[in-house]
Amino acid sequence: MANNIAFCIAMAFIVLCSTVSTQAQYNLPEELAKKLNRNNETLSIASTDYGNIFHQTPWAVLEPSLVSDISSLINYSNSLSTPFTIAQRGQAHSTKGQANAPHGVVVNMTNFKRYGSRISVPHCDVNSETGCYADVGSEQVWIDLLRKTLEYGLTPLAWTDYINLSIGGTLSNAGISGQAFRHGPQISNVLEMDVITGKGDFVTCSKKKNSEIYYAVLGGLGQFGVITRARIVLGPAPTMANQEYLVSYSKRNETIIADFVQGMIILNHPPVDLSFYQESDQQRINSLITQNDLIYYVEIVKYYDNTTQAHIKEDVEYLVKGLNYIPTFRFERDNTYEEFMNRYGGIRALDRSPSASNPWLDMLVPSSRILDINEGVYKNIILKNNITGSTYLCFPVNRNK
Numbered sequence: 037m038a039n040n041i042a043f044c045i046a047m048a049f050i051v052l053c054s055t056v057s058t059q060a061q062y063n064l065p066e067e068l069a070k071k072l073n074r075n076n077e078t079l080s081i082a083s084t085d086y087g088n089i090f091h092q093t094p095w096a097v098l099e100p101s102l103v104s105d106i107s108s109l110i111n112y113s114n115s116l117s118t119p120f121t122i123a124q125r126g127q128a129h130s131t132k133g134q135a136n137a138p139h140g141v142v143v144n145m146t147n148f149k150r151y152g153s154r155i156s157v158p159h160c161d162v163n164s165e166t167g168c169y170a171d172v173g174s175e176q177v178w179i180d181l182l183r184k185t186l187e188y189g190l191t192p193l194a195w196t197d198y199i200n201l202s203i204g205g206t207l208s209n210a211g212i213s214g215q216a217f218r219h220g221p222q223i224s225n226v227l228e229m230d231v232i233t234g235k236g237d238f239v240t241c242s243k244k245k246n247s248e249i250y251y252a253v254l255g256g257l258g259q260f261g262v263i264t265r266a267r268i269v270l271g272p273a274p275t276m277a278n279q280e281y282l283v284s285y286s287k288r289n290e291t292i293i294a295d296f297v298q299g300m301i302i303l304n305h306p307p308v309d310l311s312f313y314q315e316s317d318q319q320r321i322n323s324l325i326t327q328n329d330l331i332y333y334v335e336i337v338k339y340y341d342n343t344t345q346a347h348i349k350e351d352v353e354y355l356v357k358g359l360n361y362i363p364t365f366r367f368e369r370d371n372t373y374e375e376f377m378n379r380y381g382g383i384r385a386l387d388r389s390p391s392a393s394n395p396w397l398d399m400l401v402p403s404s405r406i407l408d409i410n411e412g413v414y415k416n417i418i419l420k421n422n423i424t425g426s427t428y429l430c431f432p433v434n435r436n437k
């Protein structure tokens with residue numbers, strides 16, 4: 037254990053090392069220099085992210101066409117007496133400058149997309165524990181992986197809500213959505229990765245091979261190496277998703293076995309997004325919110341296809357049986373599986389206004405303390421201080437996943 041920690045710290049130091057002044061004279065190898073972009077507009081884009089809180093300008097942006105360009109950059113930086121900061125950037129949906137490299141070099145991973153889709157046709161090995169998987173370039177976004185795998189009747193198992201995020205970006209965090217209680221976060225559904233370490237080495241890693249790197253990189257906030265390829269676990273894809281929204285304002289203790297479970301808290305702070313609901317229901321829900329100041333809803337999804345369609349209604353009844361909710365505030369919708377997975381597809385356009393900052397906070401809370409969060413945070417801080425304009429989501433997660 038102690039060895040692992042020492043290893044991680046050493047790796048982090050190599051990638052993070054200190055910054056270098058923009059005046060520094062670089063004697064860059066010609067091949068590398070050709071791929072560094074110092075155009076003002078490119079630098080300005082690379083200095084921001086979705087959070088719009090930090091604006092940290094890099095010295096240059098690397099536009100790689102080969103994986104080896106990234107090793108060349110790291111090797112070059114390590115050859116300097118004062119190496120510069122390097123940060124990999126996927127879709128830049130970070131909220132606090134995590135993909136920025138002040139005075140250093142941002143590696144624009146999305147540049148690989150110009151050289152083909154780098155999503156391999158899914159493989160299934162029926163004789164091994166591995167099952168089905170796809171090999172994917174880390175610059176690819178999850179929606180594209182979904183579309184490709186659906187062509188083969190397969191799908192990744194673990195998701196984020198919004199899926200226009202890069203594979204490398206979410207695997208550097210966790211990747212949590214309403215499926216996590218069954219399959220774990222996205223980082224628990226990766227069989228193997230190719231990584232370029234802080235020493236510039238190209239390493240293939242898995243639970244069994246170079247496992248220290250595998251575990252450090254997954255959820256490693258981009259500090260332990262650059263993921264260039266990930267092997268993602270796939271399972272059979274359903275065709276449809278039945279969404280149930282159950283509005284409730286009391287605690288429930290049941291165990292839910294569904295394909296997706298998510299909770300949301302709506303506070304009496306306009307504007308409230310009720311776009312899921314029919315217009316005729318929106319008014320009723322609004323008055324419920326006004327009367328109660330805050331309401332809780334649970335979203336449960338059950339997937340189905342032709343073979344399970346006949347008993348989907350029965351299954352859903354079974355799932356909601358015993359839940360404490362207001363029967364007249366139960367809403368249901370059927371979507372194709374792809375429509376459901378991509379339900380937040382338009383969010384980027386909504387939230388990328390240059391004047392908006394988007395601070396987000398994620399916390400893992402033990403279930404024994406969730407009522408304290410409800411009292412202390414939702415009621416006594418947010419509601420009491422009239423803090424508006426935020427969304428509060430809760431995902432149940434099983435510790436063993």
Ligand SMILES: Cc1cc2nc3c(=O)[nH]c(=O)nc-3n(C[C@H](O)[C@H](O)[C@H](O)COP(=O)(O)OP(=O)(O)OC[C@H]3O[C@@H](n4cnc5c(N)ncnc54)[C@H](O)[C@@H]3O)c2cc1C
Nearest residue numbers: 126127128129130196197198202204205208211212258263
């Ligand atoms: C609208 C929205 C909805 C979201 N919903 C969810 C959700 O439901 N569940 C959830 O878990 N998260 C969610 N997130 C958070 C999201 O998972 C992270 O912000 C994720 O990092 C975004 O991926 P990205 O491609 O934008 O990464 P970036 O912001 O580009 O990078 C994030 C971090 O990963 C590093 N990184 C990027 N690519 C690589 C790579 N190839 N190798 C190594 N490190 C790399 C970067 O250096 C940086 O530290 C959401 C974010 C937004 C903006």
